[in-house]
Amino acid sequence: xxxxxxxxxxxxxxxxxxxxxxxxxxxxxxxxxxxxxxxxxxxxxxxxxxxxxxxxxxxxxxxxxxxxxxxxxxxxxxxxxxxxxxxxxxxxxxxxxxxxxxxxxxxxxxxxxxxxxxxxxxxxxxxxxxxxxxxxxxxxxxxxxxxxxxxxxxxxxxxxxxxxxxxxxxxxxxxxxxxxxxxxxxxxxxxxxxxxxxxxxxxxxxxxxxxxxxxxxxxxxxxxxxxxxxxxxxxxxxxxxxxxxxxxxxxxxxxxxxxxxxxxxxxxxxxxxxxxxxxxxxxxxxxxxxxxxxxxxxxxxxxxxxxxxxxxxxxxxxxxxxxxxxxxxxxxxxxxxxxxxxxxxxxxxxxxxxxxxxxxxxxxxxxxxxxxxxxxxxxxxxxxxxxxxxxxxxxxxxxxxxxxxxxxxxxxxxxxxxxxxxxxxxxxxxxxxxxxxxxxxxxxxxxxxxxxxxxxxxxxxxxxxxxxxxxxxxxxxxxxxxxxxxxxxxxxxxxxxxxxxxxxxxxxxxxxxxxxxxxxxxxxxxxxxxxxxxxxxxxxxxxxxxxxxxxxxxxxxxxxxxxxxxxxxxxxxxxxxxxxxxxxxxxxxxxxxxxxxxxxxxxxxxxxxxxxxxxxxxxxxxxxxxxxxxxxxxxxxxxxxxxxxxxxxxxxxxxxxxxxxxxxxxxxxxxxxxxxxxxxxxxxxxxxxxxxxxxxxxxxxxxxxxxxxxxxxxxxxxxxxxxxxxxxxxxxxxxxxxxxxxxxxxxxxxxxx
Ligand code: SF4
Numbered sequence: 090x091x092x093x094x095x096x097x098x099x100x101x102x103x104x105x106x107x108x109x110x111x112x113x114x115x116x117x118x119x120x121x122x123x124x125x126x127x128x129x130x131x132x133x134x135x136x137x138x139x140x141x142x143x144x145x146x147x148x149x150x151x152x153x154x155x156x157x158x159x160x161x162x163x164x165x166x167x168x169x170x171x172x173x174x175x176x177x178x179x180x181x182x183x184x185x186x187x188x189x190x191x192x193x194x195x196x197x198x199x200x201x202x203x204x205x206x207x208x209x210x211x212x213x214x215x216x217x218x219x220x221x222x223x224x225x226x227x228x229x230x231x232x233x234x235x236x237x238x239x240x241x242x243x244x245x246x247x248x249x250x251x252x253x254x255x256x257x258x259x260x261x262x263x264x265x266x267x268x269x270x271x272x273x274x275x276x277x278x279x280x281x282x283x284x285x286x287x288x289x290x291x292x293x294x295x296x297x298x299x300x301x302x303x304x305x306x307x308x309x310x311x312x313x314x315x316x317x318x319x320x321x322x323x324x325x326x327x328x329x330x331x332x333x334x335x336x337x338x339x340x341x342x343x344x345x346x347x348x349x350x351x352x353x354x355x356x357x358x359x360x361x362x363x364x365x366x367x368x369x370x371x372x373x374x375x376x377x378x379x380x381x382x383x384x385x386x387x388x389x390x391x392x393x394x395x396x397x398x399x400x401x402x403x404x405x406x407x408x409x410x411x412x413x414x415x416x417x418x419x420x421x422x423x424x425x426x427x428x429x430x431x432x433x434x435x436x437x438x439x440x441x442x443x444x445x446x447x448x449x450x451x452x453x454x455x456x457x458x459x460x461x462x463x464x465x466x467x468x469x470x471x472x473x474x475x476x477x478x479x480x481x482x483x484x485x486x487x488x489x490x491x492x493x494x495x496x497x498x499x500x501x502x503x504x505x506x507x508x509x510x511x512x513x514x515x516x517x518x519x520x521x522x523x524x525x526x527x528x529x530x531x532x533x534x535x536x537x538x539x540x541x542x543x544x545x546x547x548x549x550x551x552x553x554x555x556x557x558x559x560x561x562x563x564x565x566x567x568x569x570x571x572x573x574x575x576x577x578x579x580x581x582x583x584x585x586x587x588x589x590x591x592x593x594x595x596x597x598x599x600x601x602x603x604x605x606x607x608x609x610x611x612x613x614x615x616x617x618x619x620x621x622x623x624x625x626x627x628x629x630x631x632x633x634x635x636x637x638x639x640x641x642x643x644x645x646x647x648x649x650x651x652x653x654x655x656x657x658x659x660x661x662x663x664x665x666x667x668x669x670x671x672x673x674x675x676x677x678x679x680x681x682x683x684x685x686x687x688x689x690x691x692x693x694x695x696x697x698x699x700x701x702x703x704x705x706x707x708x709x710x711x712x713x714x715x716x717x718x719x720x721x722x723x724x725x726x727x728x729x730x731x732x733x734x735x736x737x738x739x740x741x742x743x744x745x746x747x748x749x750x751x752x753x754x755x756x757x758x759x760x761x762x763x764x765x766x767x768x769x770x771x772x773x774x775x776x777x778x779x780x781x782x783x784x785x786x787x788x789x790x791x792x793x794x795x796x797x798x799x800x801x802x803x804x805x806x807x808x809x810x811x812x813x814x815x816x817x818x819x820x821x822x823x824x825x826x827x828x829x830x831x832x833x834x835x836x837x838x839x840x841x842x
Pocket of ligand 1: 108286
């Protein structure tokens with residue numbers, strides 16, 4: 090992906106996908122003397138068309154950050170606050186892990202080792218592809234990730250409705266006439282579970298072509314400010330509102346399944362489930378007038394095309410899965426699912442089409458967590474119960490932890506408790522580029538290469554993209570250490586007992602053959618007559634992880650099948666498109682995409698029907714005068730991990746407690762003063778920002794701050810510490826179907842500090 094700028098022969102221009110958030114914008118990077126001197130949006134990228142945000146412009150600053158770890162470190166001393174850290178070689182670090190991990194496994198069993206995976210894993214090829222062999226080698230059931238403080242409800246609702254946890258519809262932003270958005274703020278987040286570079290521009294174009302978008306959110310966010318209508322709902326009540334809209338669709342004869350009629354089941358049960366949720370019954374619960382609910386429903390049903398889209402504020406609440414389910418039920422009942430302008434399923438280049446006919450469906454609860462009995466969901470337990478599993482003695486108690494690209498002490502509920510629990514561990518390993526609030530507990534830190542030292546193919550997000558699109562670029566700079574997939578492979582070999590000296594290529598072969606063998610053996614395969622060895626020899630790419638992607642693309646839905654489809658796609662062909670390759674607009678994927686055991690969209694699966702009683706019971710709840718805490722996003726934050734970049738944290742204090750003027754007056758709070766915020770589990774003191782952008786009765790703190798813990802080594806972040814909102818969130822409450830933590834709608838008291 091290199092072009093020579095003829096006007097500056099000492100400069101090279103490179104193009105690659107921005108790895109920092111889901112939007113996946115194309116970047117143009119100018120390199121001089123081995124350093125990136127300019128980053129701007131790639132104007133020739135057909136997907137992002139030059140769009141860039143402040144984080145993308147600062148990408149090279151993470152690469153250049155002197156606090157970024159370049160060599161492994163071993164901690165000397167028990168207390169993270171006072172310990173010293175020794176730089177060691179990679180063989181020394183691996184030997185230390187082998188020496189200390191094996192006795193724990195031998196004495197206490199494999200469940201004595203826990204693992205936590207942070208959100209950035211979804212943004213690297215190694216994180217997406219090589220975590221599975223590592224986790225398999227660990228053989229533990231104690232698997233946790235950022236999914237249970239984020240999007241797990243969407244995986245569960247998609248699994249139950251469509252049969253696949255990753256079968257997630259995205260709003261067809263570029264063709265829709267009407268978009269109803271709940272708990273989403275793409276003006277700040279740039280979009281999530283919906284890959285759409287320049288999301289704000291796409292929203293403005295809905296309006297420009299005569300359409301509308303409506304935002305439901307307790308805060309008047311930047312997105313709500315730009316919307317045609319803002320509905321300031323009470324936190325945690327999206328499920329009630331959405332059920333009332335389903336109720337109105339049935340009551341007012343607005344259900345039109347259209348092309349979905351023959352492939353949808355459970356319609357009558359859905360009508361019964363929605364019956365108690367009349368607009369009048371939910372109005373006081375939601376703080377939204379019944380007439381508004383009726384009008385929104387009619388607008389949705391009558392728009393030529395429409396989509397409902399719910400994001401983090403809809404998921405991180407106690408009824409997260411029901412709300413996520415109701416979002417897509419509205420898309421089904423209005424006939425907008427899987428049609429242009431509605432909510433559609435992308436076709437990523439690395440995926441094969443499913444075979445026709447019913448699938449295996451989706452289930453949870455194949456095993457349960459030891460202490461609180463939570464069902465596994467996608468093989469994970471809720472991260473909200475991680476502290477329980479470390480603190481509670483008995484067989485299976487977690488005594489050693491791996492964290493990979495994660496900072497659960499900042500990102501997960503009841504942070505102070507988790508911080509104390511991590512001190513009890515016998516051993517901990519972190520794979521991370523920073524010594525942060527969590528990795529300061531590690532005995533060994535293994536730093537992977539920076540984003541500029543690895544190949545880029547945004548695999549997870551091309552599967553959530555509002556246009557079918559692919560882009561690949563090789564590493565821009567050479568890494569001094571092993572590649573991330575090599576680190577994970579070596580950890581897998583240590584965990585499996587083969588040892589740190591075993592060849593990581595063993596794992597590569599396993600992974601690549603895992604793609605090629607099924608493609609070769611499939612009935613009517615275009616590869617008939619070929620051998621695995623021949624195919625392996627034809628793979629393209631500078632490293633094993635790239636060759637694995639090539640295998641996936643070549644046997645995928647646009648693939649060249651190793652020459653059997655001459656016009657088909659391969660990684661080599663993709664590499665000849667440095668600005669990325671547009672693969673066409675979203676197109677219908679039903680019935681192929683439906684993998685439920687009935688072969689239908691199952692509206693009324695038993696888990697949903699069962700959990701509805703809990704939602705019905707909550708109809709009696711009325712506001713009791715408590716203040717409710719919600720989070721918020723900022724364009725220049727990326728959860729916790731980019732606060733060490735000066736240009737992103739400079740300027741006005743961002744970690745403030747937003748309070749409505751009426752509440753501020755009642756509580757005696759002044760703008761710019763300080764307030765103590767207390768919940769059942771903790772308290773923090775934060776600067777007050779009085780603003781009418783927040784609903785009365787609601788206060789807001791952003792997440793990802795609180796960089797004042799001793800022992801972390803992020804010097805810029807420490808100067809802009811802020812407070813950790815997760816000191817206040819309560820790990821004892823989760824959405825029962827998904828295990829997702831409740832991070833919004835936390836009851837708090839607020840007083841002048
Ligand atoms: S919106 Fe996301 S992908 Fe685009 S430049 Fe910003 S951080 Fe990168």
